[in-house]
Amino acid sequence: MSTDPYQYKSHVINVSYSEISPDIPEFFTHKRHVFIMTNTGRPIYVRYGNEIKSSIFLATINAIFQKFLLFFFEDKEKQTLFRISHDKCNIYILQRNQITYICTTNSLQDSEFIIYQMLDFLNTQLISIVTDQANVHLTQKPNYDLAFSVGGSRNLLTLAVKNGLYSPCIAFNSICTLPMAVSLRQFIHNNLKEIKLPNIIASLLLTETFVIDIWRQKNMEFKTSDILIIQSMIQGQGQLKKGENWIPICLPGLSAMGFVYAYINFFEKPIGIVMISDDNSLDMFEQCKEAAQVLIQKFNSNNLQQTLLSNLQNNPNTPKCLDKYTQIKHFIVKHNSGQVYLPVFQAFGVNNKTFKFYMQQYGELYKDFMISQSLGNSDAKQNYFVWDSKGFGITQYHDVVILFCFNELIEFQQMVQNVHILQRMFRTEELGYYFVLKQS
């Protein structure tokens, strides 16, 4: 596959689909649909179509759900309806507080796991747009019109759907870290740390798709999901990559009810710095600006921009084992700290059909792994391993989980050798190259 690894190709959002509606037969020719509605059936977002034209349709769905739940239970205790399967079609339903998310798909290859992760990320994105006050309003006034509050951020939701369906970062709740030498990462980290300010919660050095380094305030957990929201916002709003920006943003992992402020400066495209602060004053913006300048100068004097740009040029890379051992077709490595290493393909944006196929298989493998982790006792949580004759498998190895795709036709022993090759690549002492690990 020939892609310019340096270039992220953004998803294209076709706005003409807003004209179709459920009463037109073409509506049902789409492979997938996503609906967001309140628990009373008021539309918030639909893909495809528009919310007004879909309101009756959604009201019908909601009425079916409500009546269904009411009339099949003696004790009237509300249960969660989470899936409907009809012949070749699956409908997944996710309820988050006062909002219901529905995804229908008639592609049987679609991974259930990935769909649910997408819906959950959609919820995170929606809350980021309207804050969790929306749920409070809906509790008090069930007919509250949330679609109006979403307004112009509709495209962010569509982007969240696309990223959710295709990005391993959303699927595995992980950020995609840029591989680099430990010494370089340490140097960058020290510089980020040096420019810290009292009201800065976290600083990130990143691109639209990669995270280069993170500095957090002590004892502060900066959630993966929030970083993905930030990257999603940058992908969806091109103006953020120009000049300096000081914008309010709701990061649900930090504070779902209100806003924090983000200083964003893509000083050397595609590399940018993001600083998150709970102080929205102009003074804070000025301080962030100065701190960013210090960092930029430090980078300049060490020629760090060039180093990073050339590093980005080589990523996503094709590791030697994929070139040398033709039986290893692909793999993804997820670190249990919520980071992912993805060779060959972009973590976001448009990838080819091969990767979509890989992700569907990886999704199901990861789902079975997650189920076993949840259900099993402590013995069951170690050394999990799966391999099937389609070539796909998963191996749990110390702090990482490796999902792999081998050639279908290989013998068992060859598969074992390939697994060992991958495990050697990701021995504990090698992980610092791939992931941002806690600094000692």
Next chain:
Amino acid sequence: MNQDQLNFDFSVKALFIFNPLAVPTIPKPSEQDQQDAKLIYYYPQGANIEEKRIQTGMAEGIFQFFAQFNPSPNLMEQQENKSKNESLQFQTIHLEQQTHIICRVREDLFLFITLAHQKIPKIKTIVEDYFFSECNKFHYSLSKNLYTNIAENFVANFELFYGYDLTQVNHFTQRWILCNARYGTVLNLFNFQSFSLKYAQIDAAIYLHLQSILTFGRQQEAQITDYVVFYAGYFLFSTLPHQKAILFKEHYYGGGLPWTNLESKINLKFPACAESQIAYLNFFNLKNAIREGFTGQIVYLNKQKKNIFTYLDKQLLIIAIANPLKDLQNLPNLVNVFSKQIDKLVYKLEMAIEQSQKQDFVRFIYFNGVNLAYRISSQLIVPKMSSENLRILQLVYEKLNTRNQYVIRIAGVWFYGNRVSERKVVYILPANIPLSKVEEEVNKIAEQTFPNLLL
């Protein structure tokens, strides 16, 4: 959540059959009359009439509404599918503690089953909460095939033993639940997936002996077209396709009914029909027919009505299927042939079964869709199969439908699944065997147990 908290028992909470095309025959029908006309049967019968009406309407509505999302074949393809008898369409609706199955048998016949089960657990994909404690927590439903198997089984049995005679559906439903229940009204999801024939390892001599008895039997009654034969629950022989033989086996053998010669035990499960003429499919032992007298039992094979006679003695069950008999005068001769000839056969069978049960093989489970063979070894230390192991076994079995191999290490155990055409074998080994040695261990077992079977 630990592995003992998940099990796959369920009970049938409701089962109803409706015809969405039915119209009331009375003049000027009310809305209630219209709803009542559609509802053909409802279990349990004591349910509130209003709820019955509403549920029927809801079931029809849900099925039609969500069918819109299905990529539908064109009308021509639909007609083709109907004529090929592939018209069963399923919709499953998954809730935490209930799963509903809607099965479109025909345009004018829908089946709706509500299964109540233990709460489906939520799986958390990340350790910490985000802003909402339910973040990244999802229900993961079991494969929908596990549920549709149940409806399919109901429909297949109803077609075979009653020919879709809707006047008999209550009796059939009572028996179907009874046949398949582990206890009370509790059934098990995996049982329906793994319905199969347990294969008795008989040699050619036993096989030929059986054939000669059956041939003598056919000479007594020329209208006999088919036989299905079991011994102590093990499958011996069938002239019918094996999938049909499985239905017969489950219908008589039931869900784990200990197969003994004690007719009192059989009568506990299938009470004598003297209490009610039409309560159950009559389990009349031909052996006692002369004393008790009986009417013919019916089955419907390939939509043709047939008579069926069951002979049970010393754990040997012979099911004879004949074209509808105008008179039963030859049956005493048939009984005579069986009772005089089977002693030697039973003696040989007893020894063969006992021997194979004692053989010390490693633990494996072998399916070819009709034959089930499993062995437990005292040498191999594999932990007792927990609910989690059973869940994984079901997963492996299902994955082997679309793959030739599936290997998983989990919960202290290796499951190594192999499939060659319709034959599936799952080897269960302790997890301390390293990955590099698993295949070697499996090959040792295969060479001992399945030489020349190309597994």
